[in-house]
Amino acid sequence: MKVLAMSGTFFANLTSPPLLFFCLGLLATFARSDLDIPNPVAKAVSIYLLLAIGFKGGVALSESPFSVDVLLALGAALLLAAAVPVFVYFMISRWFDAADAAAVAATYGSISAVTFVTATHYLDSLGIAWGGHFVAAMALMEAPAIVVGLYLYRRSAGKGTEAGAGGVEETTLSELLREAFLNGSVVLILGSLLIGWVNGKDGMDQLAPFVKAPFVGMLCIFLLDMGLVAARRLRDLQAASSQEQSVPLTSMVGFAVLLPALNGSVALLLAVLAGMSEGDALLLTILGASASYIAVPAAMRLALPAANPGIYLTMALAVTFPLNIILGIPLFHLIIQIIAN
Secondary structure (H helix, E strand, C coil), X not given: CHHHXXXXXXXXXXXXXXXXXXXXXXXXXXXXXXXXXXXXXXXXXXXXXXXXXXXHHHHHHHCCCCCHHHHHHHHHHHHHHHHHHHHHHHHHCCCCCHHHHHHHHHHHHCCCHHHHHHHHHHHHHHCCCCCCHHHHHHHHCHHHXXXXXXXXXXXXXXXXXXXXXXXXXXXXXXXXXXXHHCCHHHHHHHHHHHHHHHHHHHHHHHHHHHHCCCHHXXXXXXXXXXXXXXXXXXXXXXXXXXXXXXXXXXXHHHHHHHHHHHHHHHHHHHHHHCCCCHHHHHHHHHHHHCCCCCHHHHXXXXXXXXXCHHHHHHHHHHHHHHHHHHHHHHHHHHHHHHHHC
16 A cells, blocks of 8 residues: 555656646647747746745754754765766766766756755645755755866866867866855855744744745746756757767767766665655755756856857756656655655
8 A cells, every 4th residue: 555655646746737837848849839938037936936945944944953964964965966976977988078078077966956946845745844954955065066077177187188178267266166156046045045044933924925825836937947948958969969079869868867867876875874854865865866057057168168068058957857857756755765664
């Protein structure tokens, strides 16, 4: 009976409104519809989602003591952000040149805030508790992967490989950290987390009609837009694979499917070893499985212009993001439930 109940949860997610709106965006683009979400609207909705999830995480954090479990979770998140780019880089360096390998490694070592937000909604819809400190963990995972990815590239360039031809902008560590920690999404979510933590339950009572009631509707609009964008990005992946000396399309798609499964499994193992609760284990796993398509591309354009965004950005947005939204979240949750039972 437990197995049937767990599989029922998995299939129920496939018909949830946010996921169906995401699929609608995919189908609309494939059908060549002129459906479009104006950029100002999409930006406003993304600001709302980051503000709401940050504030709710801060309130949850204010109601729980700062404990060893919190430190373990933050430590596991930072370990993932630093270690994942290293083994991803060496795994894919046979197929990608040094610049693209470093950019892909940083992309998959960092995280997707939208995937995280979707996972928290998934848990909330099932009534499963999760720790507010994971909002802070999400924000802290942005920067380490960027720094490690660029270090790996510079290390390769120092050995006289083909990396020297592409060139790295002379960007200082302080500039990289500024780009990683002071980009708008990180500032908003950390600031909202702090405001929620300071105000606690009283603040939630005041903002509940704003941060709770419209949340699912806003998430549906945003995922509709992300479906449109992800489908359009598939064309960029095809274009990138057709360039001279580029990676074959099958290899790019294969890695975009393999890496989230592998990274998510490593994160799941860390969650089990740390004895995390069901909700916290899923969030750490999804953070590990996700890939950045906002913070890392911005940093790579600044510091590693030799890397082709048609590869690393499109792999994350056109393949990994839809895979995690549609299958990754419920499938990893099912695995966590099986382990727990």
